[in-house]
Amino acid sequence: MTEYGYFLSCEEHSPRDLVEQARMAEQAGFSSLWISDHFHPWTGEQGHSPLVWSVIGAVSEATSLPVETAVTCPTMRLNPVVTAQAAATSSVMLQGRFRLGVGSGEALNEHILGGPWPPAAVRLEMLEEAVQVMRLLFEGGQVNHRGKHYTVENARLYTLPEAPVPIDVSAFGPAATEVAGRIGDGLVTMTPDQDAVARFRRAGGGQKPVQGGLKVCWGPDREAALDTAHRLWAVEQLPGELNQVLPTPAHFEQATELVTRERMAGSITCGDDVDAHVEALRAYADAGFDRVHVSQIGPLQRGFFDFYRTNVLPRLTG
Numbered sequence: 001m002t003e004y005g006y007f008l009s010c011e012e013h014s015p016r017d018l019v020e021q022a023r024m025a026e027q028a029g030f031s032s033l034w035i036s037d038h039f040h041p042w043t044g045e046q047g048h049s050p051l052v053w054s055v056i057g058a059v060s061e062a063t064s065l066p067v068e069t070a071v072t073c074p075t076m077r078l079n080p081v082v083t084a085q086a087a088a089t090s091s092v093m094l095q096g097r098f099r100l101g102v103g104s105g106e107a108l109n110e111h112i113l114g115g116p117w118p119p120a121a122v123r124l125e126m127l128e129e130a131v132q133v134m135r136l137l138f139e140g141g142q143v144n145h146r147g148k149h150y151t152v153e154n155a156r157l158y159t160l161p162e163a164p165v166p167i168d169v170s171a172f173g174p175a176a177t178e179v180a181g182r183i184g185d186g187l188v189t190m191t192p193d194q195d196a197v198a199r200f201r202r203a204g205g206g207q208k209p210v211q212g213g214l215k216v217c218w219g220p221d222r223e224a225a226l227d228t229a230h231r232l233w234a235v236e237q238l239p240g241e242l243n244q245v246l247p248t249p250a251h252f253e254q255a256t257e258l259v260t261r262e263r264m265a266g267s268i269t270c271g272d273d274v275d276a277h278v279e280a281l282r283a284y285a286d287a288g289f290d291r292v293h294v295s296q297i298g299p300l301q302r303g304f305f306d307f308y309r310t311n312v313l314p315r316l317t318g
Contacts, residue, residue, distance in 0.1 A: 005292070012046050027305070029317075042252050046232055053090065068101050069102075102127065102131065124175060143155045168209070214292065218307050222271030235259075277308075
């Protein structure tokens with residue numbers, strides 16, 4: 001049976017607001033939390049981007065829900081050794097209720113140290129080696145590694161959870177999905193794509209968990225909600241590899257001028273139609289997902305949680 005979690009958006013909210021949303025999510029009946037890991041927001045209008053590991057520490061004291069990064073790039077801005085330490089500490093703080101979601105990243109966050117932005121095939125190669133390094137560190141003991149992309153000398157994690165941190169791999173195309181099936185403990189993706197689920201399972205994913213995420217904009221006025229969604233998340237509708245290669249929020253602001261309000265209306269659930277919200281989430285269950293995380297766009301967080309607690313989640317889980 002598909003489970004339903006809440007997706008905390010670091011791009012939109014301050015650290016304290018994210019912690020409060022985590023509390024409200026648990027009270028509303030959501031079963032888990034995703035949290036984004038960004039250095040920049042996608043656009044200046046979104047307005048935030050706190051360090052995810054600090055927020056996870058606070059969330060671990062505020063709720064009893066499992067938490068997963070969706071997703072961390074452990075290849076450039078964060079070295080895999082440092083990512084492994086952060087993930088291990090997060091898992092200890094959450095008493096084993098932490099999963100590390102990883103992906104090949106976006107130039108928006110990863111180019112900030114001044115290095116080159118490699119093509120997708122190289123980024124996937126880097127990700128695969130990074131996952132190998134992190135798994136070695138999660139086993140305990142001293143790690144030495146000399147690979148194509150990373151060198152590790154005399155590294156050991158002294159604070160470790162009882163079991164290695166599960167590593168789920170994000171994928172948005174066939175090549176990445178096959179990498180996820182080969183190296184991941186699960187798949188992370190954003191669209192209810194039954195073919196992608198099947199590809200992941202054939203590539204080695206077997207019965208490992210498949211998790212998805214989507215954004216909605218609840219509100220009593222659908223047109224106002226659509227305006228909010230268009231203002232804050234038109235980036236969701238950019239085509240192709242733009243999300244991976246544009247380097248700054250200013251570039252995304254320029255690109256999203258091409259995304260019309262009408263296009264957003266056809267792609268995101270807005271307003272307070274219970275059936276529309278239920279249908280959007282059920283699409284993931286129908287595609288074979290084990291868990292789906294929903295994120296509320298905009299400031300009407302408390303109303304969203306009340307709406308889902310009383311109207312949506314009972315329809316999905318009853």
